[in-house]
Amino acid sequence: MFIEIEANSSVPIYLQLAQQLIEGIARGDLKPGDSLPSVRAFAADLGMNMHTVNKAYHYLEEKEFIQIVAKSGVIIQPNGIPKASEKEKQQLAAQIRPLIAEGLVLKLSEEEMVAMLRELVQDIKEGKL
Numbered sequence: 001m002f003i004e005i006e007a008n009s010s011v012p013i014y015l016q017l018a019q020q021l022i023e024g025i026a027r028g029d030l031k032p033g034d035s036l037p038s039v040r041a042f043a044a045d046l047g048m049n050m051h052t053v054n055k056a057y058h059y060l061e062e063k064e065f066i067q068i069v070a071k072s073g074v075i076i077q078p079n080g081i082p083k084a085s086e087k088e089k090q091q092l093a094a095q096i097r098p099l100i101a102e103g104l105v106l107k108l109s110e111e112e113m114v115a116m117l118r119e120l121v122q123d124i125k126e127g128k129l
Helices: 013-027 039-046 050-062 086-105 110-126
Strands: 066-069 073-076
Touching: 013 050, 013 110, 039 050, 050 066, 086 110
Parallel strands: none
Antiparallel strands: 066 073
16 A cells, blocks of 8 residues: 655645555555554654654554454454444534535535535545545
């Protein structure tokens, strides 16, 4: 799996890493039970600080996308990731809401935003950046 970090982005590096790993899970590049590199090895491979990788891993662990097993390593949830709960759906909606409002302010129609969403879903599934 290819990881690309934009150093000049306003998105923190740990979050960029976590988001790309989430996309890898969404695409099926990373499957339940797959191992991820150790914090030290991943940091060395990506040329970043170990604390950054550690923070990304803990972010993913909080979301229950991965398991960190002491002395065994990091694995994608072995039993798969369950369908979103109502609480998780509400949290996603709260995160998306400001972006939809911004689109409306920019005079995007509902149809344009739905088309954009569909295109983004397709890009993620196909691994396009």
